[in-house]
Amino acid sequence: MMFWYGDGMNGWGWFAMSAGMVLFWGLLITAAVLLFRSLDRAGERPARQGPSGPEQILGERLARGEIDEEEYRRRLRALRSGEP
Template sequence: MMFWYDHDVSGWGWFAMSAGMILFWALIITVVVLLIRALNSPHEHTHTPLAPAPTPEDILRERLARGEIDEEEYWRRLNALHHGPLTKT
C-alpha cells in the first residue's frame, strides 16, 4: 500500500513554491520590458552627420566678436579672402 498523503508539502514548501513563482514571473516580465525598450529605442550606432566645419568667413566673424581683431582688420582679411592678398607696389 502506498502512502500518498505522507509526502505532503509543508508550509515552508508552499512558501518556497510561491516565492519561486513570483521570481519566475518577475524575470519574464523584466526580460519582456527590456526587449521592448531595446527594440523601440533609437540605435546609438546610427551615423549622425557632424556639424559642418566653419568657413573662413565664420572664423573671421568669431574673432571679431571675441575682440581678437578690430573691424578694420576684419574687413582687410575678408577682402583678402575674396579677392586675394593685397600686393604692395
C-alpha cells in the first residue's frame, strides 16, 4: 500500500491536483504583475489636467523667463485678436 487511499489517485484526484496547481500559479503570476504595475505607476509624474491652451503656454513661458513682459503682452493681444 502506497498511501492511505490505495494504489494511486483516481481521475478526480489528478484533476483536483492539476486544477489547484494551475490556480496557484495563476494567482502568483497575477499578484506579481499587479505589484509590478503599481510600483511602475508610483514613479510616473502626474498627468496635466486637460490640454494646455495657448494663453496658458504663454504664461508658463513668461514664468520661466523665456520671454519678457512686453513680449508676453504683445503675443497675448495677438492671440486674443486672432492675428497670426
